[in-house]
Amino acid sequence: MKIQFVHLCPQRMSLYGEYANLVILRRMLEEMGHEVEVVAGESPDLSKANLIYMGCGTERGQKFALQVLRPQVEGLKAALDRGAVVLFTGNAMEVLGQSITDTQGKVWQGLGLAEFTTIETRQRNPHDVIANTPPGQSPVVGFMNKCSLTAGVTTPLFESLEMGFGNDCQRGPEGYVKGNLMATHLTGPVLVKNPALAHRVLRMVLTNAGAQVPDTLPVLPHQQEAFEVTLRELRSKGENAG
Amino acid sequence: MRRFFAIILCKLMRLVGKLLGRGSSLPGQFALKVCPDVLGRVKLPPYVIAVTGSNGKTSTVEMIAAILKAAGKNVVYNAEGSNQIEGVTTLILSQCDLSGQVRGDVLLLESDERYARHTFHWFHPTHFVITNLYRDQLTRNGHPQWVYEAILPAIHPSTTLVLNADDPLVACFAHQGNPVKWFGLEAWPGATKEHHGMYDDGAFCPACGGKMEYSLYHYNHIGHYRCTQCGHHRPHPDFAVTELDLEAGKLVLDGDTPIQLAFRSIYNVYNILAAWSACRMIGVDKHTAAGVINNYILKNGRMVRFTLGQHKGTLLTSKHENSVAYDTNLRYIRDTHTPCTVLVVVDAISRKYFTGETSWLWDIDFDLLSAPHVQRVVLSGRYVHDLALRFECSAVDPDKVVLSAGISQAVEFLERSGDEDLYVVTCFSDRDKVLDRVELEEN
Numbered sequence A: 001m002k003i004q005f006v007h008l009c010p011q012r013m014s015l016y017g018e019y020a021n022l023v024i025l026r027r028m029l030e031e032m033g034h035e036v037e038v039v040a041g042e043s044p045d046l047s048k049a050n051l052i053y054m055g056c057g058t059e060r061g062q063k064f065a066l067q068v069l070r071p072q073v074e075g076l077k078a079a080l081d082r083g084a085v086v087l088f089t090g091n092a093m094e095v096l097g098q099s100i101t102d103t104q105g106k107v108w109q110g111l112g113l114a115e116f117t118t119i120e121t122r123q124r125n126p127h128d129v130i131a132n133t134p135p136g137q138s139p140v141v142g143f144m145n146k147c148s149l150t151a152g153v154t155t156p157l158f159e160s161l162e163m164g165f166g167n168d169c170q171r172g173p174e175g176y177v178k179g180n181l182m183a184t185h186l187t188g189p190v191l192v193k194n195p196a197l198a199h200r201v202l203r204m205v206l207t208n209a210g211a212q213v214p215d216t217l218p219v220l221p222h223q224q225e226a227f228e229v230t231l232r233e234l235r236s237k238g239e240n241a242g
Numbered sequence B: 001m002r003r004f005f006a007i008i009l010c011k012l013m014r015l016v017g018k019l020l021g022r023g024s025s026l027p028g029q030f031a032l033k034v035c036p037d038v039l040g041r042v043k044l045p046p047y048v049i050a051v052t053g054s055n056g057k058t059s060t061v062e063m064i065a066a067i068l069k070a071a072g073k074n075v076v077y078n079a080e081g082s083n084q085i086e087g088v089t090t091l092i093l094s095q096c097d098l099s100g101q102v103r104g105d106v107l108l109l110e111s112d113e114r115y116a117r118h119t120f121h122w123f124h125p126t127h128f129v130i131t132n133l134y135r136d137q138l139t140r141n142g143h144p145q146w147v148y149e150a151i152l153p154a155i156h157p158s159t160t161l162v163l164n165a166d167d168p169l170v171a172c173f174a175h176q177g178n179p180v181k182w183f184g185l186e187a188w189p190g191a192t193k194e195h196h197g198m199y200d201d202g203a204f205c206p207a208c209g210g211k212m213e214y215s216l217y218h219y220n221h222i223g224h225y226r227c228t229q230c231g232h233h234r235p236h237p238d239f240a241v242t243e244l245d246l247e248a249g250k251l252v253l254d255g256d257t258p259i260q261l262a263f264r265s266i267y268n269v270y271n272i273l274a275a276w277s278a279c280r281m282i283g284v285d286k287h288t289a290a291g292v293i294n295n296y297i298l299k300n301g302r303m304v305r306f307t308l309g310q311h312k313g314t315l316l317t318s319k320h321e322n323s324v325a326y327d328t329n330l331r332y333i334r335d336t337h338t339p340c341t342v343l344v345v346v347d348a349i350s351r352k353y354f355t356g357e358t359s360w361l362w363d364i365d366f367d368l369l370s371a372p373h374v375q376r377v378v379l380s381g382r383y384v385h386d387l388a389l390r391f392e393c394s395a396v397d398p399d400k401v402v403l404s405a406g407i408s409q410a411v412e413f414l415e416r417s418g419d420e421d422l423y424v425v426t427c428f429s430d431r432d433k434v435l436d437r438v439e440l441e442e443n
Helices: A019-031 A058-080 A195-207 A225-239 B002-020 B026-034 B057-070 B086-092 B144-154 B168-176 B266-279 B286-293 B324-332 B359-363 B366-370 B384-392 B406-417 B430-437
Strands: A002-008 A036-040 A051-055 A085-089 A100-103 A108-109 A117-131 A140-151 A162-164 A176-179 A183-184 B048-051 B076-079 B106-110 B127-130 B161-162 B178-184 B211-219 B222-227 B239-244 B251-254 B258-259 B302-308 B311-317 B338-346 B374-380 B400-403 B421-426
Touching: A002 A195, A019 A036, A019 A051, A019 A195, A019 B359, A051 A058, A051 A195, A051 B258, A058 A085, A058 A100, A058 A108, A085 A195, A108 B048, A108 B144, A117 A225, A140 A225, A176 B302, A195 A225, A225 B057, A225 B384, B002 B026, B002 B086, B026 B086, B048 B057, B048 B266, B057 B076, B057 B106, B057 B266, B076 B086, B086 B106, B086 B222, B086 B430, B127 B266, B144 B168, B144 B222, B161 B168, B168 B178, B178 B266, B211 B324, B239 B266, B251 B266, B251 B286, B266 B286, B266 B324, B302 B406, B311 B324, B324 B366, B324 B421, B338 B406, B338 B430, B359 B384, B374 B384, B374 B406, B384 B400, B406 B430, B421 B430
Parallel strands: A002 A036, A002 A051, A051 A085, A085 A183, A100 A117, B048 B106, B048 B127, B076 B106, B127 B161, B161 B178, B178 B239, B311 B421, B338 B374, B338 B421, B374 B400
Antiparallel strands: A100 A108, A117 A140, A117 A162, A176 A183, B211 B222, B239 B251, B251 B258, B302 B311
16 A cells, blocks of 8 residues: 655754654555655645654754744644644644744744643753653653743643653653644654554554554564663663653 | 962862872862852963864864974963863963963863853953864754854854854854854865765755755765855855865865875864964964874874774774764775775763763764675674664665674674774774774874
8 A cells, every 4th residue: 555654844854863753664664565655845745645744953943844834734634634643753843832932032823733832941951761651551762852841731642751851841741642643852763762652653654544454563673672772771871860 | 369279279189180190170170169250360372262163173173282382382272172161270270370371372272062151251262263063962962053052152252263164054153243264175076066964954044044055065064055045155265175185185275285184084174174274373384384284193093093803993983973973984984995894883872971862873874884895884882773773774785784782792703704994983982892802003
């Protein structure tokens, strides 16, 4: 089956190797025998996308991305309505909300796809992260490089963090999820490092494409081991920094 | 009086510290407690040159110091690379007489890019060399634009900026209205029309966000650029490498000064250019500067030659969390055209702090190792699986990739097999784990 990814603002909004999230999903789908097309651009056609992705940028890059995406809000809403997955990571998450207030006090109207609001701070809070997940599920590891507080999330992606700064407090709830709209402030190739999270996205993408969702999804060589090493290292060495 | 005590305390602690073989930050830290504004109370030499940027700080400072010494100048500089305010305070106070006069003709400082504003709160450089701004240690630095914003408050209006014209973000420092001198590399056979690398930080203008156009790229986003929207463009350099043949190891400075390169890397070219610019600006003649730069061999050990079994080995220090540094060394290996094996080690991501962040591996252009003369790529260290997964998604033939989590096992494996050239690509944090197990070549 042919599956289409749309990578929004791939140059402005890929500061920490975010493009690799799509590389890994594509490899997984190809291993399952699907054909994947990646459409990349600042204002591409969203009407055929099964997955719409945007990664992290600089604070300025994020504002440019916001301006570029504003005329496409209806396209994004339509995509969500027909079950396409919208995944925004890093500070791309913030543009989905109601507003972003920058350090100069300027309020940037968000895309309004989620209820939360964000305030940027002069303090950057880069940190390794372990996110808690429901019992029986694998925790999520990664990194965040944020200088903002996001308030008003009622449906976080992760209920709490074992390590790292949540939406608005240390170890607090992190990210946002509602149906097929998913966001996290975790930066970089978060789906590369976390096969379980990649599978969660993959299931939604396959469902949207009308493809069969098998019980077992592919894991790329070394992916699980890389996750386990990072989790072990973070728990043994990073605990004091949590 | 507090200044006097701070100077005495610093000198004493430095003396004791040297005897005990301790680092150079602590005396300065204590002196700053005794007299927080001590750096504003000392009398500095007529020239204060600071060097900052993502890459090349230490090398550029060393080269400037060597040239100035050859020109007969008395140079005070932080050879130990302690580049934050405490280390700088130690340096300055230990070179002061008791009246607070710093000895020497030139004070030369390597300055950490994020903390320069603290150091230059109390005094300011006469010349501020900014080499480049890349994605470097983003787990601490955030991103290059954030570092740019952090450097801005360190720039005093009267400081003359010595800027890399070929880096579009560095060129934005000129918008502060300071006096500026530019250095840059003119067109050369290795420059490309297209961008190479896994990401393009020159795609959009750092001044206005508009689309940028490049007439040529030297490497990554360093090149000759112009913004299609606001016109931000590469300025005409005051100091330039006017000819460059990297393969032959030759360049020409300012149209008339030929230089032979001991190390044929584009980094070395820019370090030379930055050092040449700073020294020419404070009156060193071309002949003296060229005499030092010719065949200049860096003593900082970033390139180490060794023997392992039948292999002739070269360690190319490539900072982890710095994809441009990796790319430069991988390009060097690609351009050797001699059969070789490459050992890549990622064990401790930093020697200064802990992080498990490996996203920077995806910013490195490992496809460069798909060149046919690269016979094997051996991956090693704690993060060997992250490396292996990254290579799995690269153009390197999987049959050429060998995994060995243990570094000593990787070294033993190489010792037993093959006689091709061996390149080790890793960071300061991990290199001794290899170097301790090989036979180093005498300098």
